[in-house]
Amino acid sequence: MNKSTLALAVAFGVLAQQAAAAGFLEDSKASVSSRTMYYNDDNRDPGGSDQRETAEGLKFDYQSGFTQGTVGFGIDAQALVGIHLDGGKGHHPDSNTFFPSDTDGSAVHEWSRASANVKARFSKTEAHLGGALQPNMPILVANDSRLLPQTFDGGTITSKEIDNVTFNAGQLEHSAGRASSNSTGLAVAGGTQDSNQFRYAGADWKVTKDLMLQYYYANLENYYKQNFLGLVHVYQIAPNQSFKTDVRYFDSSSDGKNGDAGYFFNNNGGYASNPNEVDNKTWSAMFTYTLGGNAFLLGHQRVNDDGGFVYLNQGNVVDGNGRNEGNGGTSFYLFTDAMINGFVRAGENTTFGQYSYDFAAAGLPGLKASIAYLRGENIKARNGTGSDMSEWERDMRVDYTIQQGTFKGLGATLRHGVYRGNAENLADKDQTRLIFNYTYSFM
Numbered sequence: 436m437n438k439s440t441l442a443l444a445v446a447f448g449v450l451a452q453q454a455a456a457a458g459f460l461e462d463s464k465a466s467v468s469s470r471t472m473y474y475n476d477d478n479r480d481p482g483g484s485d486q487r488e489t490a491e492g493l494k495f496d497y498q499s500g501f502t503q504g505t506v507g508f509g510i511d512a513q514a515l516v517g518i519h520l521d522g523g524k525g526h527h528p529d530s531n532t533f534f535p536s537d538t539d540g541s542a543v544h545e546w547s548r549a550s551a552n553v554k555a556r557f558s559k560t561e562a563h564l565g566g567a568l569q570p571n572m573p574i575l576v577a578n579d580s581r582l583l584p585q586t587f588d589g590g591t592i593t594s595k596e597i598d599n600v601t602f603n604a605g606q607l608e609h610s611a612g613r614a615s616s617n618s619t620g621l622a623v624a625g626g627t628q629d630s631n632q633f634r635y636a637g638a639d640w641k642v643t644k645d646l647m648l649q650y651y652y653a654n655l656e657n658y659y660k661q662n663f664l665g666l667v668h669v670y671q672i673a674p675n676q677s678f679k680t681d682v683r684y685f686d687s688s689s690d691g692k693n694g695d696a697g698y699f700f701n702n703n704g705g706y707a708s709n710p711n712e713v714d715n716k717t718w719s720a721m722f723t724y725t726l727g728g729n730a731f732l733l734g735h736q737r738v739n740d741d742g743g744f745v746y747l748n749q750g751n752v753v754d755g756n757g758r759n760e761g762n763g764g765t766s767f768y769l770f771t772d773a774m775i776n777g778f779v780r781a782g783e784n785t786t787f788g789q790y791s792y793d794f795a796a797a798g799l800p801g802l803k804a805s806i807a808y809l810r811g812e813n814i815k816a817r818n819g820t821g822s823d824m825s826e827w828e829r830d831m832r833v834d835y836t837i838q839q840g841t842f843k844g845l846g847a848t849l850r851h852g853v854y855r856g857n858a859e860n861l862a863d864k865d866q867t868r869l870i871f872n873y874t875y876s877f878m
Contacts, residue, residue, distance in 0.1 A: 459509060462500025465877040469493055471520075472582055472870045474533050479855075479863040487526040488542065490534055491518045492582040501556045512551040513567040515583045517614075519544055532764065533581055535614050546616040550586060560594040566611070566618070572603055573663045573683065574635050574653035575747060576766040581613040585765060588618060589633075603651075604636040610749060612762030619762045623658050623713075624748040632656040633747065637663070645669050657691035659713040659745050663768075679723040683768065687715045687745045714741040717779065721770045728796025732789040732807075734770050736778065740815055744769065744779035773809055774830045774852035775866050782815035782823070801836040814858050826856025846872040 469491070476486040495514040501507030519534055519542045527534065527542040534542045552565030566588035569577040578585040589607035596602075608631045609618040620629025637651025649665035663685050670678045694712035721734035738744055750763020771778035771785050778785040791805035807830045814824040829852065836846040848870040855863050 458500045458507065459502045460500065463878055464496075464498045466496050466874050467493065467877075468496070468872070468874040470582060470870060470872050472868060474581075475867040477865040477867075479865060483862050483864075484528055485526055486528050486533065488533055489520040490582050491520055492516070493518075494583065501554075505557065507556045509554045509556070510551060511554060511563070511565070511567055512549070513586070514547070514549040516547040517545060517582050533614060535616065548611055548616045550588070550611070559596050560592065562590065562592045564590040566609070568607070570605075570607075572635070572637065572651060573649060573665055573768040574637065574651045574661060575607075575633070576768055578613055578764045578766045580766065581764065583613055585613050586611050599641040601639045602636075603638070605634070607633040610747070610762060610765075612749060613764050615762050619749050619752045621655060621747055622749050622752050623655070623745055624743075624763075625751055626658060626748075627751050627753065628657070629752065630656045630658055645671070654690060655747065658693050659687050660690045661685060661687040661745070675725075675727050677725045679721075679725070681721045681723075681770075682718070683720075683770075684718045685716070685744065687713055687717075689713045712742070713745050715739060715743065715745055715781075717744045717769070719769050719771070728793040730789075730791045730793075732787075732791075734787050736769065736771050736783075736785040736787070738779055738781060738783045740782040743781045743783075744777075771809055771811075773807070773828050774850055774868075775854040775864060776809075776826065776828050776856075776861065778809055778811040778826070778828075780811070780814045780858060782813050783811045784813050785809055785811040801838045803834045804832065806831045811856075811858075824856065824858045826854070826858045826861070828852060828854045844873060848872070 471489070471491050473489045474486065478485050493516045497512045499509040499511070501509045517534065527536070527540075535546050537543045550566035552563045552567050554561060554563045566586065568587045568589060568591060569579075569584060570587060570591065571577065577587065587607045587610045589605060589609075591603070591605035594602040607621065609620060611618040620631050621633050622628065622630060633653065633655045635651060635653040637649065640648045642648055645668055647667045649663065649667075651663040653661045653663075663683070665684070666680070666682045668680045672678060689712045716739045717737065719734065719736040721732060723730055723732045744767070746767040747765045748763055749765070752762055766772055767777065767779070769777070769779065771787060787807065787809040789805055789807035791803065794800070794802035794804070808827070810825070810827040812823070812825045814826070816824065830850065831852075832848065832850045834846065834848045837843055848868070850868045850870075852866045854861070854866075
């Protein structure tokens, strides 16, 4: 029995004695969410395979309140089910990017997983321990861009004891991917070895109502160490007019066995003095001008030449039979985390822009639309061979949520992306996603 399992068992015993206490049940929340997604990945390279699949995802969430007393206890539970509706013969690649694959490479009919966290609250500090964690911080963003969300197991602490400052710290040990029913250890893109220790600590400081400063430190054992600095400032020009500045900087370096030939490999997405070693500095800045329902965004991002941006991604972790575990696809906290591509290769300079409109300003609440364009240049070829490369992507998105009536809360999203480039390991493609979301709350 590992430490997390033992701690959960002890905590469940405590909760069983106090479940009837005021606050635990009265403040409980329970909901069922449905997500239906059509996913069409049209490979435009000669000889490339396409992917066209439709699936239904169901997610049950339960969040208790806290028991009474100086230290309050509670529990959060989650159950996930994915059902394959249609894949079209020959249009499910055995890559586990959207839906798990069976032993013959076809899509499984359905898959599921369940997990829970126990939690404790003292004053303005909360601790969570378990396997249903979905962190959202600069150094780690759980992915929820497919059918079901990615989750992590470990322990986290969030404290707001100091006014206007939120402290976060924790240790994570495993993750369960968006297309997987089981968990694996942690890694980075290209990493095939498990690491079971991702530690982090940081703070968000609301200096004024318009200015926030951030600092975080993260360490994935035997892979990398990372420092993050962030600044967000909003200048309110008028009640319906503002200018926002958002600047992010990451500094990542090697840790432990990372860099050893053939061990804990990380390809860095391009050239590095040692191709196996993490060595990266990345900065990204975005400026947004908002006027009524209009938002105009312009930004630039720079990845240094020595290696690509590094972040958690278990996409290359395999099981005992050498099969992909389907545990890839983690998001990351950069403005270029686009629909198809990430624009985080070694040496890459990316300029990006976006225009969005909220139709509530025109009397149509619930309807939003946006179009974005990103272009990356000066990408270094892997191991320093070949000339610099480039890539671009154009994304369009429309969202609508019904505001009233029988189907209030039912949302639909249509996304379409086009990617072209001559960078390594990514094919030209057109991608379309049609998504329907609905959440019903029991309490």
